[in-house]
Every structure is written in C-alpha cells, then in structure tokens.
Amino acid sequence: MLSLRFAVLFIHIVAVIVALGGSLFSTFALAPVLAAELDSTARLRVARRIVRRLCAIVLTSLTVLVVTGIFNVLFIGGVSILLAIKLILVVVVIALALYQYGNIGVEIWRTSAAGPSPAVADLQARFRRVGLTVGSIVLLIVYLSIGLTRGSGAIVTSIRRGFRRYNEKNSRAERPPGCGGLPRSQSRSTL
C-alpha cells in the first residue's frame, strides 16, 4: 500500500482527474452558467481569469502526468504496442494543450482586453473545441491505460481459467465410473 510504485500510480491518477475534471467542469458546468447568469462584460472578465487559472492547472497536471508516467513505465518493465500508441497520444495531447493555452488562450487574453467582440467569441468557441478534443484523447488514453495494466492481463487470466476448467471437465469425463480419480494435490499439479 505504501510502496513507491503505489504512490507514483496514485499521483498519476490524481493528475488525470485534475486535468480532465478541470477542463470538463469549465466546459460543461461553468461556461453555460456564466452565459446564462452574467452580462457579456462581466462574463468576459471571468472568462479571462479562468483561462489563466485553467492553463496553470492543466499544464501543471500534464507535467506531473508525464513525469509519473515515465516512472510507471519503469515499474511495468516492458514496452508494448499499446504503450507506444499511448505515448504518441500523450505527445498529441501535450501539443494540443500547448496550442489551446499558449496560442488561443493568449489570443483571448489579448483580444478581450478591449471588451466583448465577435472575435473573442470565435476564439472562445475554438478554445472549447480544442479543450473537448484534448478531453476526448485523454479519455482514450485512460482506456488504453486500463488495457495496459488490467485488460490484457485479465484477458490472459480468463483464457487460462477457461482452459483449466475445460481440462478439468474432460479429465473427469474420461475417468471410468467408480474410480475416485487422482488425489487433489496431484490433479492440481498436472493442471
């Protein structure tokens, strides 16, 4: 429970939750409420500050994710095709996040200084679209991670279990009636 591997995995998962949860909350909860409750000037003022704070949260989480992810690879002790695909997707996510905050976010900050305008609205829509893409790819990465740590192993275990049951059933069926069969310890060792 208190091993380094456990701690690294815990921090890795927390970083995913923070990065993904922050983006989803701002897109699906905060933005609609702001649009409904505030006038355009106040909304823009809040949005400007959110972009900056979200930038710090998401990019820091991604940094933690990559650093702990590298240690996780060391703990797994092997590189597979699934891991290679995951790494490519991680690079894509980082690139998109940098584009979202370093390009669109800065542009929103700069353009919105003069007040609400159609250009700012377009930038905000683009910001949300890129954020949703990042969120979707992160979800895909999470799915691949489950496959990497649990999925393939679970599949192999279930296949082995199935074979074991099948062999057990066949060996029982082949035994002549009245024969007690092998002792439990022997039958286990043959399987």
Added chain:
Amino acid sequence: MRRLTALAIALDVIATLSYGTGAHIAVRYLNPSFGAWWNSDEFAIVECAAAAVGMLIGIRFGARLVNDAALRSRSMIAAAIVCALALPIIGRVGAEIARLRFTSGASANAWLIDRFGYDAGMFLDKLLAAGVYSIKIATFALPVGMVLFGAAIAIFMTAKPVGDTAAPISE
C-alpha cells in the same frame, strides 16, 4: 536554441557511432589518455546527448505552438535551464526505459548475420542497437521537454499575463 539542438545532435551522433563501431580503440591509439576517458564515458555521453536532443526538440516543437513571441522566448529559456539541470536524471531514467524489451517483434541479429556474414553482421547489430538505444532515449525525453515548456508557460501566464497590452476590463 537551434545551435544548441544542432550541437546536441552532433554529439549524440558522434558518441553513438563511436560506441557502435568501437572507435575508442582508434582514439586510444592516437591519444591514450583521452582515449581512456572517452572509452569510459562515451556511453554516458550517448545517454545524456540523446536525452538532451529529445528534450530540446520537445521544447522547440512546443514553442512552435505558442503565439506570443515574448512568452515563447521566456518559456523556452526557462525550460532549457530546467532541462539542463535535470539532464543527468532524465538521461538515466530514459536509459533505464530504453533498456526495456519490446514485448513483440524479433531481433535483427539473426537477419543481419544471415545477410552480411557473422563478423559484419555482429558489427552492424551493435551499431543498430546503439542507434536504436539513442533514438529510444530521445523519444522518451521528447514529451518531458514539451511538458517542461508547458509548465514554464503556465508559470509565466499565471505570474504576469503576456501580450496584455491594453488595460484589462476593470481588473
């Protein structure tokens, strides 16, 4: 940054080729003391140079995605400094990861020996292994460079918003 990347690539290629071909013997012949030093340290140079190449490419790739010139240059410098400080650690961890076996696929050793004969095949196999090792370290260091650049952007954007030339709305 471009010159630094070129320098790191040149150092990586030289050290990798030297390790792969066993060129330290020739260096020892020309200058015994330098050859001995080169022989003992060339592998560490391969690891560190490959990690530096990966991180610098990551920083430069990340910088292309940022719009604001001032923010970009400040973040690049900060990320490069952090990368330089963390280079021994990242080089070591990258090397550990590069040593991990790929869970599928065959070794090129048998094919190379079959195609070029035993001596040439073994020589090419060592050269290929050194090259792949270097590329793997650089590949794992690339996202590290990108996220360090991202972290620098986050810090600079939070500390003082860049590109905010006009007065913000009642802030």
